[in-house]
Amino acid sequence: MSNQPIGIFDSGFGGLTVFKSIYEQLPGYDYIYLGDNARAPYGNRSFKTIHEYxxxxxxWLFAQGCPLVIVACNTASAKALRTIQQQDLKNADPTKRVLGVIRPTAEIVxxxxxxxxxGVLGTKGTVQSGSYLLEIKNFFPDVQVYQQACPLWVPLIENGxxxxxxxxxxxxxxLDQVMAQxxxxxxxxxxxxxxxxxxxxxxxxxxxxxxVVSQGDIVxxxxxxxxxxxxxxETRLTKAGSHQFFTTTDDTADFDHHASLFFSEPVKSTYVAANDLVGC
Structure with missing residues (x-):
């Protein structure tokens, strides 16, 4: 394909904080961001549903020409990434790669x-997966990790x-609950x-x-x-400095407003129906 961008996926807006850091450090590359806002939040969904979505x-990002996709969502990284990397890619296209946010964070935190x-603060899904407990222990066996789910933070943020x-x-x-541990x-x-x-x-x-450690710069x-x-x-990726935004919500004006706050510059998105993602 003539255009082979880096794909960045999140269940909603949060991945834009990671995209912002990536874009600052690798500004010359082409990017496509997909937010599955119509089916967000992922935090309380089952492993099966999160993997499916x-x-x-x-x-879908592969179908747009992306040979490399960053799953910029902790819940999806915790509940779906391993299956995608170890099983799905073998059947789809083993030359493509999907990376997450948990392992690079655990390597240095x-x-x-x-x-x-x-203390680790996350969604209910991320905390229940135990992914950070396992990954941090692999790299820092002497570090004690205390988890706290914050189920109301994402709705508060996404609803402004x-x-x-x-x-x-x-x-x-x-915060009081995690510090009490x-x-x-x-x-x-x-x-x-x-x-x-x-x-x-x-x-x-x-x-x-x-x-307080956030993930954008780390990832x-x-x-x-x-x-x-x-x-x-690296040589497969095209470098025209373009970035495109897609969302599964049909209210693109609302997405653009919120996304601009996360990305720290104006965003203009295109609607893609969630049903159109199936079978890509």
């Missing part, structure tokens, strides 16, 4: 802590309510790509010595390293 979106006690007075209560609620926590990992939008509120409700640097190590993929 994620694989449909990945295949232990470097941020002095006490070796880390995170700046309202009532949001402060729910931000503090989950260990007084030695000195690092908080935002294991959902939506959460950087409220990073300031999170920091304001934590002790001053606690570091972007990992992708830069991946492309250096895999020239066979």
């Amino acid at each position: 994620t694989w449909e979106c990945v295949q 232990g470097n941020y802590t002095n006490t070796k006690h880390i 309510e995170y700046d309202q007075p009532g949001a402060e209560y729910f931000v503090k609620l989950y 260990s007084p030695d926590i000195d690092t908080i990992l935002l294991a959902c790509t939506h959460y950087p939008i409220i990073k300031g509120k999170i920091e304001a409700n934590l002790p001053a010595h606690v570091k 972007a640097k990992s992708l830069v390293d991946y492309l250096h190590r895999h020239p066979e993929m």
Whole structure:
């Protein structure tokens, strides 16, 4: 194909915080972003459903010419990525690659802590999967990990309510719950790509010595390293500096408004029906 962009997928808006960091570090490449907003949020869905939806979106990005897709969603990375990498790609196209956000984060997050006690904040699906517990233990076996699901944060963020007075209560609620698990926590990992939008509120409700780590720059640097190590993929990617946005919600004006906040520059999206993702 004449155009072979990097595909970036998320269940909604959160992956745009990762896309923003990737675009800043690799500005010359072509990109296609797909947000499955019509079927979001993924956080409370089953493994089977999340795999089904994620694989449909990945295949759609393949059909647009993307040889490399970044699953910029922690829930999808936790519940679908392994099956896609180990099974689905073999039957579809083993020359293509799908990468997630959990492993690159787990590889370095232990470097941020002095006490070796880390709190992980995520959706219910990410927390229940136990993916961060397993992955961080692989790289930092001496680090203790304490998880906390924050089920109301994504709805507050996606509905633009995170700046309202009532949001402060729910931000503090989950932070108090994770910090109550260990007084030695000195690092908080935002294991959902939506959460950087409220990073300031999170920091304001934590002790001053606690570091708050978001994933965008981590994933972007990992992708830069991946492309250096895999020239066979890097040379396939086209570099005209273009980026396109697609969403499965038919209210593209609403998507564009919210997406611009996450991406930090104006976004103009195109609608693709969720039904059209099936069978790609």
